[in-house]
Amino acid sequence: MRFIVTSTALLKNLQQISGVISANTVLSVLEDFLFELKGNTLTLTATDLETMMRIQLDVNDAQGNGRICIPSKILMDYLKNLPEQPITFSINEQDLSIEMSSDVGKYRIGGEKADDFPKEPAPGDTTSFNISSIALLESINKTLFAVSTDTLRPAMTGVYFELAKDSITFVSTDAHRLVQFRRTDISCPAQDGLVVPKKPLQQLRATLPADDTQLQLSYNSSHLFVTSSRLSLSCRLIDARFPDYKAVIPTDNPYRLTVSRNDFISALRRISIFANKTTNQVVLDINGNALQLSAQDIDFSYEGKEMLSCQYSGEDMKIAFNARLMIEMVSNMDGAEIQVELSTPTRAGIFRPIEKTENEEVLMLLMPLMVGV
Amino acid sequence: MTPNQKPKQSKNVRYDSNSIAMKPGSLVMYIDMNSYFASCEQQFRPELRGKPIGVTTYDSPHAAVIAPSIEAKKFGVKTGMRLSDCKLLCPHIIPVTTRPYLYRIVHVEIMRILQSYCIDVLAKSIDEAVINLSSYRLVYKDFVELAKKIKNDIYNKYDYIKCSIGIAPNSFLAKLATELQKPDGLVQITPENIDHHLATLKLTDLPGIAGRNERRLKMIGIDNPLQMRHASQALLRKAFGGIVGYYWHCRLNFSEVDLYSRSQTRTMSTMRTVSREQSASKQTLESLLVSLCTRLEQRMVKQGLFCREASFFIKYRSKTGWDTSIRFAQPVQDALELRKYILERIHEFEQSHNVGTMFSNQVQSMGVAIQNFMDDSALQYSLFDNRIQQDVVRKTMYTLKDKYGKNIVRKGSELFNPTVMKDAIGFGSVKDLLLVGDDVTNQYLLEEDY
Numbered sequence: 001m002r003f004i005v006t007s008t009a010l011l012k013n014l015q016q017i018s019g020v021i022s023a024n025t026v027l028s029v030l031e032d033f034l035f036e037l038k039g040n041t042l043t044l045t046a047t048d049l050e051t052m053m054r055i056q057l058d059v060n061d062a063q064g065n066g067r068i069c070i071p072s073k074i075l076m077d078y079l080k081n082l083p084e085q086p087i088t089f090s091i092n093e094q095d096l097s098i099e100m101s102s103d104v105g106k107y108r109i110g111g112e113k114a115d116d117f118p119k120e121p122a123p124g125d126t127t128s129f130n131i132s133s134i135a136l137l138e139s140i141n142k143t144l145f146a147v148s149t150d151t152l153r154p155a156m157t158g159v160y161f162e163l164a165k166d167s168i169t170f171v172s173t174d175a176h177r178l179v180q181f182r183r184t185d186i187s188c189p190a191q192d193g194l195v196v197p198k199k200p201l202q203q204l205r206a207t208l209p210a211d212d213t214q215l216q217l218s219y220n221s222s223h224l225f226v227t228s229s230r231l232s233l234s235c236r237l238i239d240a241r242f243p244d245y246k247a248v249i250p251t252d253n254p255y256r257l258t259v260s261r262n263d264f265i266s267a268l269r270r271i272s273i274f275a276n277k278t279t280n281q282v283v284l285d286i287n288g289n290a291l292q293l294s295a296q297d298i299d300f301s302y303e304g305k306e307m308l309s310c311q312y313s314g315e316d317m318k319i320a321f322n323a324r325l326m327i328e329m330v331s332n333m334d335g336a337e338i339q340v341e342l343s344t345p346t347r348a349g350i351f352r353p354i355e356k357t358e359n360e361e362v363l364m365l366l367m368p369l370m371v372g373v
Numbered sequence: 374m375t376p377n378q379k380p381k382q383s384k385n386v387r388y389d390s391n392s393i394a395m396k397p398g399s400l401v402m403y404i405d406m407n408s409y410f411a412s413c414e415q416q417f418r419p420e421l422r423g424k425p426i427g428v429t430t431y432d433s434p435h436a437a438v439i440a441p442s443i444e445a446k447k448f449g450v451k452t453g454m455r456l457s458d459c460k461l462l463c464p465h466i467i468p469v470t471t472r473p474y475l476y477r478i479v480h481v482e483i484m485r486i487l488q489s490y491c492i493d494v495l496a497k498s499i500d501e502a503v504i505n506l507s508s509y510r511l512v513y514k515d516f517v518e519l520a521k522k523i524k525n526d527i528y529n530k531y532d533y534i535k536c537s538i539g540i541a542p543n544s545f546l547a548k549l550a551t552e553l554q555k556p557d558g559l560v561q562i563t564p565e566n567i568d569h570h571l572a573t574l575k576l577t578d579l580p581g582i583a584g585r586n587e588r589r590l591k592m593i594g595i596d597n598p599l600q601m602r603h604a605s606q607a608l609l610r611k612a613f614g615g616i617v618g619y620y621w622h623c624r625l626n627f628s629e630v631d632l633y634s635r636s637q638t639r640t641m642s643t644m645r646t647v648s649r650e651q652s653a654s655k656q657t658l659e660s661l662l663v664s665l666c667t668r669l670e671q672r673m674v675k676q677g678l679f680c681r682e683a684s685f686f687i688k689y690r691s692k693t694g695w696d697t698s699i700r701f702a703q704p705v706q707d708a709l710e711l712r713k714y715i716l717e718r719i720h721e722f723e724q725s726h727n728v729g730t731m732f733s734n735q736v737q738s739m740g741v742a743i744q745n746f747m748d749d750s751a752l753q754y755s756l757f758d759n760r761i762q763q764d765v766v767r768k769t770m771y772t773l774k775d776k777y778g779k780n781i782v783r784k785g786s787e788l789f790n791p792t793v794m795k796d797a798i799g800f801g802s803v804k805d806l807l808l809v810g811d812d813v814t815n816q817y818l819l820e821e822d823y
Contacts (some may be wrong), residue, residue: 086607111554150702173757176703176753248756320751346761348756370749370750
């Protein structure tokens, strides 16, 4: 098996899938890329047994079809240090030797048997629908940040895809905050729910083009498959029930606070410097149309206060939130202004952008910090 | 600070921190109550005075004596002996079941007396206290006279409860001084007389030196405390293997290493020894677990803390045991929730290892420890399984207990098996008994269980 490929093209494709490979693997073959040559098409695959990612590229002067596993680290390190030039791969599948020749030299490494590489789950009995790459990318961007890292609650370590006939809702939560992002321009074949782990979504975020390329999403009870013309990803779904998130979204928050998004983020960033580093507590003291943000760290005698103009309808109130979570949430919203819907200092606040984007609906929920309950 | 936020200062008023560790050349008075639990019983039950008594945790011939009276000690009865063994040494010994609340009441009164002479008082345990007199050198000219005055005050309040007082430049030597003369002793150790006192002692007379440490010292040629005091730091380091040797050098050369400031609670633990009668019933053992968890809940509520980790151990009469650690996704304060997680873990183990019940009739002791605390003033509640209401109710319940007595309101779980849940040992509870002005925190600890 032999082919010629440009070093930068190969590196770029490998970088797109290399994130799948885990740093600590038990099987040495999981540290490898699977190279499969068929005609002039080279298919590269990486997996960590949970997620499998595959990308295709065209190569030149291909001779013979074949498959081999090539250690990822040494290959990537080599390609990163090579200026752009064609490389000739000569692979002997019998003794598993790989020779890479470039303008400047020849390099030889040992591979592993392709048959040892994990097989891709069979996408039999799946339900499919289409979504544009940009729509999926945006949905991931809007929700992934709020995913929990707590392995004790596995359902929260992924994004919940709630499929309906006329919409798809992406929900993520870490139990303290919740993001609900709904797209109404996508129709799904059935009402269903899947919890997709964080890692494949991170991979998709790093790989998907921000354009209208159509992707096919297929799923069954255990796996999700994302396919485009040259890229495919399959991942195991989280086998746990996503919490009943709708039950915790308050429907009767009567007070409305409207504030400039950028001013609010800037003020929060400044104030949080003075907040306690463990709790990141920032107190929002809303008095008429004045919003005072304050924070303190008693251990170091730090204190900060800042006034911000706002529009507010409701009773004056004082409520505390974790500034770090709030900054992340508001940064992931669009538009010039945001609205915070509140009821009491012990109940969750709802954050929404004022400006509505067509076919999109964003709702974020944040639990306050209990100030001396 | 927001109006609802509690002032942080209140949490710093703790018995386990004072300024002794900071001051070089300090002067410390150590008060050690003699046969404390037994003396308290004899104080409040005059018919027991002058008689050998043994305080036990429960009423059983197999019970261990946790505190023999001075009269019983004369017969050779020692702490920790089984009642049946004690009877061989002292056939007339009278077993008395412990009443921790009583010992706490006396403890608080004695602390009040000590605090009337010096504000820097540290309760080392329910029957020991350390007073830092370093900054009172000008206030009191003669500290031996002061000690006599304290003894007199205690005598006036409780005529049958005696104490030994030691005065020295550090707490270790002051504690040693209390050991030199018992009961009702008063000894001052100074740089001038320390050698004289040490010359009369064996190595094992020093608190903290027992069999193994004695052997270590003898191996390097140190046969008595006097030699130990004059040994070089390097030699002691060699004997004890590092920093411990340095500490011993400090202790015997008037530096303070045993008291240190610790403003943050790192761990809370509680354990119970189980009698044969108790271990015969699985239900009783489970009730004991509830009582352990309830004790920790009380302490967390009072200190305004939630824990994120817990560990549980169970020991069997066959000298085997089992322990487990649990990390909580959401901080925990509630006793029943703590118990639920522990039971879940136990059941998991029972099923996976097919070992039958862990709460067998062979259980000898069990204990729960909690750590990784977070302050309740900045608690981030969960959107799901929100427990704000329960937390508010729990806090209110303890406020009511403090105000109107511990039995004014009780959880159903506490009533299930009240005799088992009865609080048995008061050694560690001083951590929860803080004197703040005229008030005592956790007032309910001073009340009798019903």
